Amino acid sequence: MVKIMLRTRTHNRKRTFFICSVFVVLLIILCFRVGYIMIINADFLQEKAQELHNRERVIKAERGNIVDRNGTPLAVNKSVTCVSVIHNQITDKEEVINVLSEKLELDYEYVKKKVNNRVALERIKTNVDKEIADEIREYDLDGVVIDEDYKRIYPYSTLASHIIGFVGKDNQGIIGLEVKYDKYLKGELGMILTTTNAKGIEIENIAESRKEPVPGYHLATSVDMNIQKYAEQALEKVLILKKANRGSIIVMNPQNGEIYAMANKPDFDLNDPFNLGDLEVESSEEKQKMLNQIWRNYCINDTYEPGSTFKVVTAAAGLEEKVVKLDDTFFCPGYSIVADRRIRCHKAGGHGSEDFVKGVQNSCNPVFMEVGARLGVDNFLKYFKQFGLLTKTGVDLPGEAVSIMHKKNKIGPVELATLSFGQTFQITPLQLVRAGAAVVNGGRLVTPHFGVQIMDEDGEVIKQIEYDNSKRAISEETSDTMRTILESVVSEGTGRRCYVPGYKVGGKTATSEKLPRSSNKYISSFLGFAPADDPQVIALVLIDEPVGIYYGGTVAAPVIRELYENILPYMGISPKYVQRDFDEYKVGEITIPNMIGKNKEEVKKMLKELELELEIVHLGNGEIITEQFPLPNDKVNRGSKLILYAD
Numbered sequence: 001m002v003k004i005m006l007r008t009r010t011h012n013r014k015r016t017f018f019i020c021s022v023f024v025v026l027l028i029i030l031c032f033r034v035g036y037i038m039i040i041n042a043d044f045l046q047e048k049a050q051e052l053h054n055r056e057r058v059i060k061a062e063r064g065n066i067v068d069r070n071g072t073p074l075a076v077n078k079s080v081t082c083v084s085v086i087h088n089q090i091t092d093k094e095e096v097i098n099v100l101s102e103k104l105e106l107d108y109e110y111v112k113k114k115v116n117n118r119v120a121l122e123r124i125k126t127n128v129d130k131e132i133a134d135e136i137r138e139y140d141l142d143g144v145v146i147d148e149d150y151k152r153i154y155p156y157s158t159l160a161s162h163i164i165g166f167v168g169k170d171n172q173g174i175i176g177l178e179v180k181y182d183k184y185l186k187g188e189l190g191m192i193l194t195t196t197n198a199k200g201i202e203i204e205n206i207a208e209s210r211k212e213p214v215p216g217y218h219l220a221t222s223v224d225m226n227i228q229k230y231a232e233q234a235l236e237k238v239l240i241l242k243k244a245n246r247g248s249i250i251v252m253n254p255q256n257g258e259i260y261a262m263a264n265k266p267d268f269d270l271n272d273p274f275n276l277g278d279l280e281v282e283s284s285e286e287k288q289k290m291l292n293q294i295w296r297n298y299c300i301n302d303t304y305e306p307g308s309t310f311k312v313v314t315a316a317a318g319l320e321e322k323v324v325k326l327d328d329t330f331f332c333p334g335y336s337i338v339a340d341r342r343i344r345c346h347k348a349g350g351h352g353s354e355d356f357v358k359g360v361q362n363s364c365n366p367v368f369m370e371v372g373a374r375l376g377v378d379n380f381l382k383y384f385k386q387f388g389l390l391t392k393t394g395v396d397l398p399g400e401a402v403s404i405m406h407k408k409n410k411i412g413p414v415e416l417a418t419l420s421f422g423q424t425f426q427i428t429p430l431q432l433v434r435a436g437a438a439v440v441n442g443g444r445l446v447t448p449h450f451g452v453q454i455m456d457e458d459g460e461v462i463k464q465i466e467y468d469n470s471k472r473a474i475s476e477e478t479s480d481t482m483r484t485i486l487e488s489v490v491s492e493g494t495g496r497r498c499y500v501p502g503y504k505v506g507g508k509t510a511t512s513e514k515l516p517r518s519s520n521k522y523i524s525s526f527l528g529f530a531p532a533d534d535p536q537v538i539a540l541v542l543i544d545e546p547v548g549i550y551y552g553g554t555v556a557a558p559v560i561r562e563l564y565e566n567i568l569p570y571m572g573i574s575p576k577y578v579q580r581d582f583d584e585y586k587v588g589e590i591t592i593p594n595m596i597g598k599n600k601e602e603v604k605k606m607l608k609e610l611e612l613e614l615e616i617v618h619l620g621n622g623e624i625i626t627e628q629f630p631l632p633n634d635k636v637n638r639g640s641k642l643i644l645y646a647d
């Protein structure tokens with residue numbers, strides 16, 4: 001009995017000791033843990049506690065302006081407000097819903113859903129005019145927050161829309177210069193910090209802290225809005241006249257790559273870029289596809305076959321490699337036999353015997369096929385690369401496309417022949433302008449661009465944007481020769497309708513047949529520069545699928561003529577009238593035969609013999625309807641025409 005009691009006492013002592021030991025160990029661990037929390041981890045936990053009781057509200061930064069080369073604002077800001085609610089701070093939900101739905105002109109149920117949403121901060125409406133915000137403030141509604149905001153405004157609406165681009169609801173750039181230079185334009189957000197209790201209700205008598213936003217930098221561009229206006233007016237006029245699908249114009253300084261204008265029609269309103277007008281869509285995906293097409297900048301986002309405008313590159317390469325001389329003679333029967341193919345010239349009857357200069361003036365395909373053959377595949381591809389046609393131009397706009405070109409091992413005699421006059425490959429319009437600039441500016445390959453300077457709010461230059469213009473495509477000697485030849489294309493060849501009295505203009509026409517060839521659809525284009533002896537401006541116009549007459553010399557060249565008639569004097573380039581102008585460009589005297597009682601076809605035949613273009617103007621019902629009947633492409637005169645008025 002005594003032994004049992006002793007064993008029990010011993011057992012109890014051991015158990016007590018064990019429990020005490022465990023307790024001591026736990027106490028030590030707890031002390032270490034408390035010490036870790038209170039000493040080592042104190043800052044982290046303090047920060048978390050503050051986050052629990054702090055509420056942050058973003059203050060938007062004022063976005064930087066975009067201006068043209070003369071300081072004309074292209075994108076600016078308007079001060080507006082943003083109305084939000086903090087659910088836990090609302091004391092009278094019904095009043096808040098009624099006031100906000102009425103003043104903000106929003107659906108009652110929409111506002112109710114927003115107000116009942118249990119989040120820290122629920123945005124009700126942005127871009128609210130300050131006058132309306134002040135009216136809401138007068139109600140002194142608990143839980144309603146009104147913060148300053150900015151709305152992007154584009155003073156010229158549709159003008160230069162594909163260049164400038166626009167911003168979204170978050171004030172970040174979406175397309176154009178707005179997105180390309182977003183990091184400079186957007187500025188730095190500010191912040192308002194308030195203290196709340198655990199329920200999210202703001203604690204009274206505790207001052208809020210505020211971090212002021214930093215406004216964005218301004219962007220100065222090379223765009224000249226007056227030149228842009230002239231370009232868009234000339235483009236719109238020809239699109240209406242020729243009932244074409246769309247058109248584009250690029251106007252650039254060939255010496256340094258500054259782009260003065262870039263126009264695409266149709267365009268869109270930058271202040272309402274998501275509006276499709278009368279177009280109906282069935283789904284949001286379809287709407288987005290249509291918007292993407294409207295926003296598409298065809299000057300850089302699309303490629304096309306350049307056709308005869310590319311002949312300036314082939315000619316320059318041939319002269320540079322000395323495989324052709326100006327007085328080399330060729331014979332054009334209207335076609336060339338290459339391998340097993342019969343490749344025709346645009347003049348069915350052929351140009352007959354002609355030297356190289358005359359071949360360029362006539363835009364004779366067999367001449368350029370021969371030059372291409374003399375160059376060979378290796379040299380042709382070498383100059384294709386040197387003129388920057390295998391890479392992007394580096395223009396400071398998003399979404400630039402790259403050229404589509406044959407692989408070297410796929411270029412046979414037939415491919416080389418068609419490449420030489422601008423078919424079976426594709427480039428962007430801007431790539432062609434860049435190559436054309438190198439042909440006439442002394443041989444330098446410039447970088448086309450818009451951005452010139454980044455400035456602060458005081459107008460001080462923060463950054464001068466630099467571009468690489470150091471690469472060379474051809475020699476100055478070859479460039480000088482090409483300027484002379486291309487001036488003769490306007491004075492004597494297919495580009496006569498681009499002649500501007502008092503100015504030396506050079507250029508090249510093109511009539512590109514779209515794929516598939518059987519579609520009988522064309523792109524009319526003209527690449528022109530002025531003054532020809534010292535180029536200060538180069539321009540390219542493309543008219544997509546003109547109705548009726550589609551020749552580049554007839555449709556596109558007059559567009560550049562109208563453009564240059566306006567912008568050359570504006571740019572301070574004065575006309576120079578010399579006796580040579582009259583001698584070279586006078587029409588002469590023509591006796592018009594009696595056409596009374598003749599029908600349209602008979603009149604056209606009579607005038608064709610006189611090498612006059614016919615234009616019939618119908619007057620009636622308050623409308624003017626014109627019909628144009630120009631001569632065939634090989635019979636282009638200096639724009640002389642007989643105009644008949646018919647009732």
